Amino acid sequence: MEPALVLTGLQKSFGATVAVAGIDLEIPQGSFYGMVGPNGAGKTTTLSMATGLLTPDHGIVHVHGIDLWERPDEAKPLLGVLPDGLHTFDRLTGAELISYAGLLRGLTPDEARRRRDDLLAALDLESAGRTLVTDYSAGMKKKVALACALVHAPRVLVLDEPFEAVDPVSAGAIRRILLMFVEDGGTVIMSSHVMALVERLCDRVAIVGSGRVLAEGTLDEVRAGRDLEDRFVELVGDVEDQRDLSWLRRS
Template identity: 60%
Template sequence: MTSAIESVEPTPETTSALQLTALTKRFGATTAVDNVSLTVPSGSFYGVVGPNGAGKTTTLSMATGLLRPDAGTAQVHGIDVWSDPLAAKRMIGNLADGVDLFDRLTGEQLITYTGMLFSMDRAVIAERTRDLLQLLDLEASAGTMVADYSAGMTKKIALACALIHSPRVVVLDEPFESVDPVSAANIRDILEGFVRSGGTVVVSSHSMDLVQRMCDHVAIVARGQVLVAGTVDEVRAGATLEERFLELVGGRRFSEGPEWLRRS
């Protein structure tokens, strides 16, 4: 099997895979992302963790060319996402959170459509679509409309769309949300194989355990700022990632909830 993912050549890289510099985004009076700078080394498996509303999705949207930053730059392997979007986007595989898919298409049609949007060769699209459907265990439902997929299957088909053009950097916003444990393990294998072959993966997640086990680098963001970033071992500094996260982000409440919500 020639996989879509393994065809990435491990190239010696002087630039970082993703370089965010002073990214800022305001929505009205609120500053969603405040002067965020982040360096994702080439070939790393980078986790971005943060509480709800921390600005993870906004940051990743600006990094992948979906949302224009108010200030700052995003570079993919040295190419600016906002001044040369076409070249940059060819290198990015993007699974955005909170966006719909063209769900009136079947799974197979959606992957094919994505490939065609990248102007890929028809035979290559067909071959990679087969591989991806098999890898993600979606073969049985390939001809079913994506609208009829479960939440987990929808995530998987979106992941397939992010990988079809054999990107060098894969940016995944909440890829494991509502994905069953078996599929999550399969996806992890795929991503780890991708990193071993020289690719770069950036994931955002709520699952500290997962990030600690899977990633080699991690950044903790909150209130639109990067609190700490580095290798996982540096960041957790002896404790678990979850302990460090709670310590840095705060907001943990020690209470049993309001009295009227208790049943015994």
């Protein structure tokens, strides 16, 4: 079976800073793929290049066999994207934002309305649907952005930190939606700092550090019989100077 997403030799530098030094990944269809890495490892840059938000310096992205940067009109409809660290247009209400995303993706108004109402209910945003997104909490913004990523029923979901700032109840709802999506043959790629969450949800994992893939494979292959967190720290390296901040202590 053709992989859902293939990244080949992706590279990106910003001036003298190398953000992504060369990443090759193959994400099989139907997998729940976790990408973990320390801050500044290049996760967001990689996912931006994999979703058409950032032109790579080098490298190719294939979505279900279609070159994303060569044939975006065929590849982009297959992708659902939740970026991290980008503001969302926040002067629309939550409901309006979801319909807007649906219409941009070419849904008819009637279909957009139906899916909007379903998504608002599924993500427990119904009461907030009439409030402007600017008044949302960080977690609610995350949820409405996820709804925008789902509205056109993509085949691959690329989610950057989807559970950040989301409360446990909403996280449960998002988890259920994502697991159902994968069960029906969809593919999810998500980045996260939270190892426990990745261990619980993902069947495949890549550990990324300094713009490179340090380890990749099924969860058990990468863990190599240990805790994911220990393995992660081992690969990435612990903080070198473990200085004792004695002045923080009270007595």
